[in-house]
Amino acid sequence: WNLLTICFLLLGVVAAPLAAAETQRVHAGFCYFRYLLYDVNPPEGFNLRRDVYIRMASLVKTLRTAGDDWVLVLPPWGRLYHWQSPNIYQLRIPWGEFFSLTSLQANVPVMEYEEFIAENGGPFIDQVLVLQNYAEGWTDGKWEEKVDERPCIEKLMYSKDKQGYYRGWFWSYEETRARNLTCISAQGHASIMAPVLQKNITVTSVMLDRAETLLHDHYAGKDYWDTRRSMVFAKHLRLIGDDFRAKHLNSTDSSDHTFYSEDWTRMQAKLGSAKGGPYLGVHLRRKDFIWGHREDVPTLKGAVKKMRSLMKKHKLDRVFVATDADGEELKELKRYLPEMVQFEASTEDLELFKDGGVAIIDQWICAHARFFIGTSVSTFSFRIHEEREILGFDPKTTYNRFCGDSEKECEQPTHWKIVY
Numbered sequence: 548w549n550l551l552t553i554c555f556l557l558l559g560v561v562a563a564p565l566a567a568a569e570t571q572r573v574h575a576g577f578c579y580f581r582y583l584l585y586d587v588n589p590p591e592g593f594n595l596r597r598d599v600y601i602r603m604a605s606l607v608k609t610l611r612t613a614g615d616d617w618v619l620v621l622p623p624w625g626r627l628y629h630w631q632s633p634n635i636y637q638l639r640i641p642w643g644e645f646f647s648l649t650s651l652q653a654n655v656p657v658m659e660y661e662e663f664i665a666e667n668g669g670p671f672i673d674q675v676l677v678l679q680n681y682a683e684g685w686t687d688g689k690w691e692e693k694v695d696e697r698p699c700i701e702k703l704m705y706s707k708d709k710q711g712y713y714r715g716w717f718w719s720y721e722e723t724r725a726r727n728l729t730c731i732s733a734q735g736h737a738s739i740m741a742p743v744l745q746k747n748i749t750v751t752s753v754m755l756d757r758a759e760t761l762l763h764d765h766y767a768g769k770d771y772w773d774t775r776r777s778m779v780f781a782k783h784l785r786l787i788g789d790d791f792r793a794k795h796l797n798s799t800d801s802s803d804h805t806f807y808s809e810d811w812t813r814m815q816a817k818l819g820s821a822k823g824g825p826y827l828g829v830h831l832r833r834k835d836f837i838w839g840h841r842e843d844v845p846t847l848k849g850a851v852k853k854m855r856s857l858m859k860k861h862k863l864d865r866v867f868v869a870t871d872a873d874g875e876e877l878k879e880l881k882r883y884l885p886e887m888v889q890f891e892a893s894t895e896d897l898e899l900f901k902d903g904g905v906a907i908i909d910q911w912i913c914a915h916a917r918f919f920i921g922t923s924v925s926t927f928s929f930r931i932h933e934e935r936e937i938l939g940f941d942p943k944t945t946y947n948r949f950c951g952d953s954e955k956e957c958e959q960p961t962h963w964k965i966v967y
């Protein structure tokens with residue numbers, strides 16, 4: 548990204564004497580940027596959002612192959628349904644608090660939203676495209692890829708202000724506004740948006756709302772894995788996790804053969820090379836996963852029975868449990884499994900790392916266990932699978948999930964191999 552760096556420098560020099568509003572129109576030869584912003588359906592959680600990032604990064608790569616210098620603007624974190632710790636401020640959290648920006652940059656050009664505001668000369672987005680499905684569904688029950696401008700189907704989460712600008716959530720940046728808004732019915736992979744953004748739309752900044760509507764360009768292909776591997780957790784969170792492993796789980800990288808390179812492009816651990824720390828790692832998803840009485844999610848008793856049998860089988864005397872269980876359930880769980888080890892964040896920790904950081908620390912510790920078992924179709928567990936795959940664990944120790952107490956066919960998670 549040397550060109551990009553030079554470009555930023557040039558842009559700074561050229562733009563400095565101009566009024567802020569003018570800067571966005573500066574074309575300095577090869578460095579005229581276009582910005583792709585996006586957001587996701589509000590109820591979606593942290594780990595599905597990480598998946599949507601992969602789809603958007605893929606779209607930006609496609610856009611860049613056609614010549615325009617597109618940059619992906621990272622949607623600030625905040626107001627996530629599961630981030631309920633009281634009395635801490637959890638809005639406008641930049642990606643740099645959770646992920647290593649230099650690592651993301653080594654995959655595709657990205658910038659934080661506040662950088663975008665500064666560079667763009669203000670909190671203005673030229674065009675919002677609200678993605679939706681087709682009102683008529685799949686015609687003739689036939690799946691085809693298509694994208695068309697259509698009337699908005701759902702009630703819009705935006706309203707027009709007196710000046711004619713569109714106001715909306717915009718990650719709580721209430722001064723942000725959009726100049727234009729249209730609804731687009733889209734059915735297909737992320738890059739079907741490329742022709743629309745290249746031909747039909749010529750403005751500088753475009754935001755795709757409801758970006759989860761678009762599918763992966765190629766799930767688990769090379770491009771998917773490049774982006775996934777670039778999503779390196781922020782160093783301070785990894786360090787806290789490593790500290791905890793050493794202190795409470797007798798686990799260090801050298802004894803566990805879990806070598807990690809700061810530079811993800813240099814990581815290519817052989818499957819089976821990682822041994823992992825001498826503990827069972829567990830992700831036990833509760834809350835909304837048990838409210839629907841799903842038959843693929845165990846009772847606490849059932850889960851503990853499985854944990855004990857795994858500990859015995861793999862000769863592990865420690866168990867680390869990551870869970871979103873509420874107070875009552877947690878008490879019950881600890882009654883059945885008094886020796887369980889948990890990462891319990893102090894108030895100060897929580898203020899520093901936020902719920903998202905604590906979730907990452909939990910995932911990091913689970914990713915380093917000798918054997919891991921997660922919860923059926925939880926994206927939180929899926930992200931742990933991927934992390935373990937990157938570290939080079941034997942797939943047998945990773946792709947495991949709890950079965951419901953009376954689940955008949957308990958299909959285990961799929962092994963997705965990294966394409967380097």
Ligand SMILES: Nc1nc2c(ncn2[C@@H]2O[C@H](COP(=O)(O)OP(=O)(O)O)[C@@H](O)[C@H]2O)c(=O)[nH]1
Pocket residue numbers: 591592593594595629630830831832833868869870871902903905906907909924925926927928
């Ligand atoms: N710290 C921590 N948080 C969890 C755990 N399980 C669930 N959560 C929280 O609940 C959210 C679950 O939503 P999501 O990330 O979408 O995963 P999914 O719903 O399981 O697919 C996470 O983002 C966390 O905020 C856990 O084991 N530890």
Ligand SMILES: [Mg+2]
Pocket residue numbers: 591592593595
């Ligand atoms: Mg979720």
